[in-house]
Amino acid sequence: MTAPIYQVEGLVIDLYTPTVSVRAVDGAGFHVAPGETLAIVGESGSGKTVMTLGPLGLLPEGVAVDLRGTARADGKDILAMSPAELSRLRGGFFGVIFQDPMSALNPMLKIGPQLAEQARRFAGLSAAEACKEAVSLLARSGIPDPEDRYDRYPHELSGGMLQRAMIALALAARPRVLIADEPTTALDATVQAQILALIRQIQKEDGIAVILITHDIGAVSVLADRVAVLYAGQVAEEGSAIDVLTAPVHPYTRGLLASVPDFRSDSASGTKEIPGIPPNQAQLEAGCRFADRCDRVQPQCNTRRPRLQTVGMGVVPHRVACPVVIAAEGIVTHD
Amino acid sequence: MTDTPQTDGPMTDAIDARGLKVHFQTAAGLVRAVDGVDLTVRRGAFHGIVGESGCGKTTLARALIGLQSATVGQVSIFGRDRADWAKADRKGFARAVQFIFQDPLGSMSRRQTVGQTLEEPLQIHGIGDNKARRARVQELLDLVALPETVLDRLPRSLSGGQRQRVSIARALALSPQLLICDEPLSALDVSVRAQIVNLFARLQAQLGLTIVIVAHDLAIVREVCSSVTVMYLGRVAEEGEAKAVFSDPAHPYSQALLSAVPSPNPVTEATRPRILLAGDPPSPRNPPPGCRFSSRCPVVEPRCREAEPVLRPVAHGGAAACHLADADAHAMI
Ligand SMILES: Nc1ncnc2c1ncn2[C@@H]1O[C@H](COP(=O)(O)OP(=O)(O)O)[C@@H](O)[C@H]1O
Ligand SMILES: Nc1ncnc2c1ncn2[C@@H]1O[C@H](COP(=O)(O)OP(=O)(O)O)[C@@H](O)[C@H]1O
Ligand code: SF4
Ligand code: SF4
Ligand SMILES: [Mg+2]
Numbered sequence: 234m235t236a237p238i239y240q241v242e243g244l245v246i247d248l249y250t251p252t253v254s255v256r257a258v259d260g261a262g263f264h265v266a267p268g269e270t271l272a273i274v275g276e277s278g279s280g281k282t283v284m285t286l287g288p289l290g291l292l293p294e295g296v297a298v299d300l301r302g303t304a305r306a307d308g309k310d311i312l313a314m315s316p317a318e319l320s321r322l323r324g325g326f327f328g329v330i331f332q333d334p335m336s337a338l339n340p341m342l343k344i345g346p347q348l349a350e351q352a353r354r355f356a357g358l359s360a361a362e363a364c365k366e367a368v369s370l371l372a373r374s375g376i377p378d379p380e381d382r383y384d385r386y387p388h389e390l391s392g393g394m395l396q397r398a399m400i401a402l403a404l405a406a407r408p409r410v411l412i413a414d415e416p417t418t419a420l421d422a423t424v425q426a427q428i429l430a431l432i433r434q435i436q437k438e439d440g441i442a443v444i445l446i447t448h449d450i451g452a453v454s455v456l457a458d459r460v461a462v463l464y465a466g467q468v469a470e471e472g473s474a475i476d477v478l479t480a481p482v483h484p485y486t487r488g489l490l491a492s493v494p495d496f497r498s499d500s501a502s503g504t505k506e507i508p509g510i511p512p513n514q515a516q517l518e519a520g521c522r523f524a525d526r527c528d529r530v531q532p533q534c535n536t537r538r539p540r541l542q543t544v545g546m547g548v549v550p551h552r553v554a555c556p557v558v559i560a561a562e563g564i565v566t567h568d
Numbered sequence: 569m570t571d572t573p574q575t576d577g578p579m580t581d582a583i584d585a586r587g588l589k590v591h592f593q594t595a596a597g598l599v600r601a602v603d604g605v606d607l608t609v610r611r612g613a614f615h616g617i618v619g620e621s622g623c624g625k626t627t628l629a630r631a632l633i634g635l636q637s638a639t640v641g642q643v644s645i646f647g648r649d650r651a652d653w654a655k656a657d658r659k660g661f662a663r664a665v666q667f668i669f670q671d672p673l674g675s676m677s678r679r680q681t682v683g684q685t686l687e688e689p690l691q692i693h694g695i696g697d698n699k700a701r702r703a704r705v706q707e708l709l710d711l712v713a714l715p716e717t718v719l720d721r722l723p724r725s726l727s728g729g730q731r732q733r734v735s736i737a738r739a740l741a742l743s744p745q746l747l748i749c750d751e752p753l754s755a756l757d758v759s760v761r762a763q764i765v766n767l768f769a770r771l772q773a774q775l776g777l778t779i780v781i782v783a784h785d786l787a788i789v790r791e792v793c794s795s796v797t798v799m800y801l802g803r804v805a806e807e808g809e810a811k812a813v814f815s816d817p818a819h820p821y822s823q824a825l826l827s828a829v830p831s832p833n834p835v836t837e838a839t840r841p842r843i844l845l846a847g848d849p850p851s852p853r854n855p856p857p858g859c860r861f862s863s864r865c866p867v868v869e870p871r872c873r874e875a876e877p878v879l880r881p882v883a884h885g886g887a888a889a890c891h892l893a894d895a896d897a898h899a900m901i
């Protein structure tokens with residue numbers, strides 16, 4: 234296996250507003266290697282965005298933040314970096330695609346010049362080279378007639394085209410890690426399929442690492458090599474996409490997958506629901522965060538916090554934080 | 569407290585729309601948002617309306633119940649002309665037919681508690697005294713499985729799923745027979761989506777409702793809907809029984825739309841044949857001549873650009889508007 238290019242361990246992120254403090258990330262971690270796509274899956278509020286972007290200094294505005302743990306990009310400790318170094322890293326090493334393209338694009342500027350500026354600043358191109366690069370980025374992102382679109386303002390593009398323009402923007406600095414935060418949530422299935430295919434193609438061509446943040450199991454199944462399932466700021470289960478999506482062990486992962494119908498499967502897949510809602514992260518209780526919604530809950534779940542244990546024999550470690558199911562189903566662990 | 573709408577009898581359809589058009593005059597030209605739709609929804613059906621954004625789903629849903637006035641066309645609800653009914657008995661019509669908006673917050677007052685939100689329609693329609701209304705509100709909470717503790721909260725402080733439950737409860741307050749919902753699931757997480765969809769299914773069985781749901785999530789439509797309409801650029805591309813349409817779509821657009829839905833199983837996903845539909849849908853300002861799908865259709869023929877296909881019966885028992893689809897065969901892309 235290739236060594237990870239972005240690696241986060243034991244991350245704890247506390248957010249404070251004047252009225253509440255929230256443990257948004259509670260001892261979670263993940264890693265991604267060049268050429269690999271990691272999907273971070275979980276319901277809204279589970280901490281996906283904060284966990285992935287927080288170490289890069291991209292944190293919610295207007296809240297006080299306390300962040301601990303380790304985070305390395307290309308072997309360098311990014312939590313020890315100065316704001317200037319971090320900003321350079323964000324612009325160059327990492328490329329970020331957000332759910333809402335308008336949060337990344339300046340509505341007052343034409344698309345092309347925004348791309349060119351990014352390429353000039355972070356990929357070190359001359360103004361003339363950067364302009365050419367912008368056109369080729371638009372073309373590469375599947376935007377028809379890129380010379381024409383170069384001179385368009387963001388509001389003149391359709392939703393799908395805007396998403397492509399933002400991908401072009403994220404690629405302008407030639408990143409080595411592309412982070413896509415819910416890139417297709419607001420799009421039609423037809424356009425979503427196009428965007429996912431585009432991300433896959435870019436990754437193949439450039440051999441970059443991709444982190445896909447999503448609550449859409451379908452998108453995970455299209456793109457991911459590995460999956461980390463996040464629940465209430467903690468990793469419940471992680472492993473290869475095939476292990477996690479076809480042989481899930483954690484009751485939350487199982488519940489999540491059972492709530493997604495698969496109309497191509499003959500077996501009645503259905504829309505089973507997980508009762509209840511995620512816990513209030515302002516109240517930190519001992520024990521498993523999933524306990525009050527779990528159909529396998531045991532008395533000890535409320536007092537002992539489960540840790541990730543490696544199950545199965547796959548090349549890609551499959552790790553699960555549920556001692557109850559592991560014991561009840563006689564699953565062999567080795568670590 | 570329910571008064572059954574006077575109808576031609578129990579056999580009439582819940583909705584029968586003929587030749588419905590909604591055109592918008594805009595600075596940039598005429599927008600044919602809904603452009604000649606015939607739609608029948610049977611009583612007791614759970615009917616899905618699907619299609620890409622901009623194809624006219626919301627406009628159609630609104631026009632069906634008169635929230636949007638139609639340019640031409642006629643709609644009957646439970647056998648009565650909708651316009652006449654709404655004119656003759658506005659409150660009676662409002663009790664029988666309810667609309668659920670895409671954004672639950674947008675349809676509730678920010679300053680009203682959940683309790684007030686639920687009680688308001690009862691007050692407006694002068695139903696019951698204080699005590700009876702309280703009891704009805706409690707009943708509504710039970711119907712949508714919300715705890716009593718939400719009564720004093722403001723909609724803003726609820727989770728997305730809870731808000732959608734409140735807007736469903738509010739729509740149910742007057743015991744409607746027909747519920748029309750515009751993308752009630754789109755803003756929700758998957759596991760919550762399953763909760764709400766199951767709630768709709770349960771309410772329908774329990775209360776004998778007819779439900780029309782505009783939805784993005786095709787897998788869920790196939791799972792819960794009894795019938796479905798696939799729209800493209802203001803027209804019906806295909807319609808029929810949901811399971812039948814989904815397992816043997818006759819229209820190339822339906823085929824492409826279904827193909828775009830990924831399988832949650834990565835093994836299936838990696839091996840299944842996939843159709844990638846290029847481009848966004850063209851604008852309803854100037855739909856392509858002939859078949860509206862011809863500019864994106866992988867199996868387009870010269871005649872498709874000349875004559876617009878009409879809905880014809882197809883093998884699955886429903887109908888499709890494609891020159892290559894009839895009761896004997898259809899093209900597979
Ligand atoms: N601006 C904010 N103010 C207060 N709390 C926030 C803010 N943004 C996020 N949080 C908290 O952090 C948690 C994780 O948020 P986030 O990472 O955005 O979740 P996800 O991306 O999984 O939807 C949320 O449950 C929320 O409680
Ligand atoms: N009030 C309006 N004025 C002008 N155009 C409109 C109006 N409402 C909708 N449209 C246009 O009509 C078309 C169909 O819109 P809509 O019914 O909202 O589609 P959908 O719900 O399928 O996304 C779109 O092109 C939209 O821009
Ligand atoms: S540790 Fe207990 S509560 Fe947590 S997922 Fe496992 S069985 Fe459920
Ligand atoms: S009529 Fe022609 S263009 Fe239209 S869907 Fe059928 S084959 Fe395609
Ligand atoms: Mg997020």
Ligand SMILES: [Mg+2]
Pocket residue numbers: 625626627
């Ligand atoms: Mg709509």
